[in-house]
Amino acid sequence: xxxxxxxxxxxxxxxxxxxxxxxxxxxxxxxxxxxxxxxxxxxxxxxxxxxxxxxxxxxxxxxxxxxxxxxxxxxxxxxxxxxxxxxxxxxxxxxxxxxxxxxxxxxxxxxxxxxxxxxxxxxxxxxxxxxxxxxxxxxxxxxxxxxxxxxxxxxxxxxxxxxxxxxxxxxxxxxxxxxxxxxxxxxxxxxxxxxxxxxxxxxxxxxxxxxxxxxxxxxxxxxxxxxxxxxxxxxxxxxxxxxxxxxxxxxxxxxxxxxxxxxxxxxxxxxxxxxxxxxxxxx
Amino acid sequence: xxxxxxxxxxxxxxxxxxxxxxxxxxxxxxxxxxxxxxxxxxxxxxxxxxxxxxxxxxxxxxxxxxxxxxxxxxxxxxxxxxxxxxxxxxxxxxxxxxxxxxxxxxxxxxxxxxxxxxxxxxxxxxxxxxxxxxxxxxxxxxxxxxxxxxxxxxxxxxxxxxxxxxxxxxxxxxxxxxxxxxxxxxxxxxxxxxxxxxxxxxxxxxxxxxxxxxxxxxxxxxxxxxxxxxxxxxxxxxxxxxxxxxxxxxxxxxxxxxxxxxxxxxxxxxxxxxxxxxxxxxxxxxxxxxxxxxxxxxxxxxxxxxxxxxxxxxxxxxxxxxxxxxxxxxxxxxxxxxxxxxxxxxxxxxxxxxxxxxxxxxxxxxxxxxxxxxxxxxxxxxxx
Ligand SMILES: Cc1cc2nc3c(=O)[nH]c(=O)nc-3n(C[C@H](O)[C@H](O)[C@H](O)COP(=O)(O)OP(=O)(O)OC[C@H]3O[C@@H](n4cnc5c(N)ncnc54)[C@H](O)[C@@H]3O)c2cc1C
Numbered sequence: 001x002x003x004x005x006x007x008x009x010x011x012x013x014x015x016x017x018x019x020x021x022x023x024x025x026x027x028x029x030x031x032x033x034x035x036x037x038x039x040x041x042x043x044x045x046x047x048x049x050x051x052x053x054x055x056x057x058x059x060x061x062x063x064x065x066x067x068x069x070x071x072x073x074x075x076x077x078x079x080x081x082x083x084x085x086x087x088x089x090x091x092x093x094x095x096x097x098x099x100x101x102x103x104x105x106x107x108x109x110x111x112x113x114x115x116x117x118x119x120x121x122x123x124x125x126x127x128x129x130x131x132x133x134x135x136x137x138x139x140x141x142x143x144x145x146x147x148x149x150x151x152x153x154x155x156x157x158x159x160x161x162x163x164x165x166x167x168x169x170x171x172x173x174x175x176x177x178x179x180x181x182x183x184x185x186x187x188x189x190x191x192x193x194x195x196x197x198x199x200x201x202x203x204x205x206x207x208x209x210x211x212x213x214x215x216x217x218x219x220x221x222x223x224x225x226x227x228x229x230x231x232x233x234x235x236x237x238x239x240x241x242x243x244x245x246x247x248x249x250x251x252x253x254x255x256x257x258x259x260x261x262x263x264x265x266x267x268x269x270x271x272x273x274x275x276x277x278x279x280x281x282x283x
Numbered sequence: 284x285x286x287x288x289x290x291x292x293x294x295x296x297x298x299x300x301x302x303x304x305x306x307x308x309x310x311x312x313x314x315x316x317x318x319x320x321x322x323x324x325x326x327x328x329x330x331x332x333x334x335x336x337x338x339x340x341x342x343x344x345x346x347x348x349x350x351x352x353x354x355x356x357x358x359x360x361x362x363x364x365x366x367x368x369x370x371x372x373x374x375x376x377x378x379x380x381x382x383x384x385x386x387x388x389x390x391x392x393x394x395x396x397x398x399x400x401x402x403x404x405x406x407x408x409x410x411x412x413x414x415x416x417x418x419x420x421x422x423x424x425x426x427x428x429x430x431x432x433x434x435x436x437x438x439x440x441x442x443x444x445x446x447x448x449x450x451x452x453x454x455x456x457x458x459x460x461x462x463x464x465x466x467x468x469x470x471x472x473x474x475x476x477x478x479x480x481x482x483x484x485x486x487x488x489x490x491x492x493x494x495x496x497x498x499x500x501x502x503x504x505x506x507x508x509x510x511x512x513x514x515x516x517x518x519x520x521x522x523x524x525x526x527x528x529x530x531x532x533x534x535x536x537x538x539x540x541x542x543x544x545x546x547x548x549x550x551x552x553x554x555x556x557x558x559x560x561x562x563x564x565x566x567x568x569x570x571x572x573x574x575x576x577x578x579x580x581x582x583x584x585x586x587x588x589x590x591x592x593x594x595x596x597x598x599x600x601x602x603x604x605x606x607x608x609x610x611x612x613x614x615x616x617x618x619x620x621x622x623x624x625x626x627x628x629x630x631x632x633x634x635x636x637x638x639x640x641x642x643x644x645x646x647x648x649x650x651x652x653x654x655x656x657x658x659x660x661x662x663x664x665x666x667x
Contacts, residue, residue, distance in 0.1 A: 002574075173664070183665040192663055194655070
């Protein structure tokens, strides 16, 4: 097994990082066009994970995740425009359903692709105002979550957690109390170190999931549940300690931290929490 | 990134060859008496086994043949350890002798020292213990006070070590001593090989928490002990470098030891509770991070991630395994895994003992707290 990025993958990671940093302030549709032009939607699983991790890091506002990891694995192709998939059997809390050009439905008769508007999706108010989630009503829905959707949400959540830790590290190095940077206090250091370890663990399992999907390895379904569970566990720690270490600053709307805390938390709550996936692993 | 790699076929061939060697040579249960009593007690049958491995180049395959290996690649060394762990077989019943003391001598010693000390340790003709910690120097190893004064061709050593695993059964101690009390604390330390039969060396073994008769820990006292100058390993006052490098390759593969314990628990403690899923995830993630660490140009401090993550994962899984037994978890002694004459009995001991011993991982070799300090300061760049 080779568990390091090869040269092309390293290059891709660098390109994605540069692109998302440069285009951070662009409007959504321009971002979406950029991603399409760069061919990111068509990336195979490991490369897709590399893209998603960085999009998670910047709390990407586009329907990239839903199009590439919810629509594509169901429909077997990319959407014309943006898309999403319904595979939870109930049509509830579907990522980006309210703005998807196409929606792939997993039904008893197989996959049916419909125009988004046909389903009259109802957007739900959620704590993350930048994340689109909607309920749809459709008959005969079946539950079978694609491995790629779990992996995609997992690595995106890992990206959010990495961002949280980077913000925390930046903050505790510069914030001074009792005459020293708070980052020199050991209680603070140890929280940061534990966040780092949790991120490394979740990140490794997410890429392993991508790898098993890429090679259609028999372990792929278990690997996807492991990835989703580990991302959820990681998010739990990073949310709690990341928020705590910012003090009251973390309690404010103004602070950038809140955006990533919410993304990370939503990433756990969608498609089964860590606890649900741990249970799935025991079946 | 791929599930398979080009060297796989070569590694599998290597694994098959080693596997056949084990089948043909591993001692049977009837042969394996008496059992080893400490980490430096190598009974004759266990010494024969270790010597066979050495002579065939299977003891430490990464070494050159003269030191018990066959110049194997890192993936091959990994396969070698995986094969041993899968079968729960020790290659040596003096693990610190093999992994730390001989390894330090091979890295820092002179040619003469390699043949005089390292080879006999590797061939199980001599056993060794590690004298680093002192009553006043645990995590803060650099504050050690055991004093060695060089006078002509001899050092004279006075002081005390503690926790010295297996010292009462060891022939030689790799001893960290202070040779320059005026230098900054990291710069006045040297390393001496001190035979335990030297006059003035007194060893007092004491029990560990699970059994007063299980003697591995020792206090070691040195009173005017004369040590020939040629027993100095590495440069005079350069002992801190030896302390850091002393684990050599072993340090790169230390995580595998925790992966083995996790795998044992996966097999021995099947359970339908959620912690059992966590255990499997930890095992998988540790292996992935371990493989990645074998790549080039990794930050040394990332070994701290593996040590912290691996040892803490074993400890929490062992606790869950104990709790899952409820009142049955009280039983001690007990056999909780397949009876195994080739492994450490503690790895299949009572659930309480397995949990209690898992703290060896989180305390020895740099505590979890120290590893967190390293991660925070050297990876995340937080101020000291
Ligand atoms: C099973 C076992 C086998 C051993 N075998 C050997 C051996 O063969 N040879 C040998 O030389 N030694 C051996 N040791 C000793 C081992 O190396 C020491 O126990 C270890 O270095 C910790 O030192 P200490 O026990 O004195 O704990 P201390 O250093 O006193 O630490 C006690 C507590 O304080 C915490 N602490 C200390 N400093 C800091 C800090 N800066 N920041 C945050 N927390 C801190 C620690 O993390 C720990 O929780 C062994 C230990 C065990 C458990």
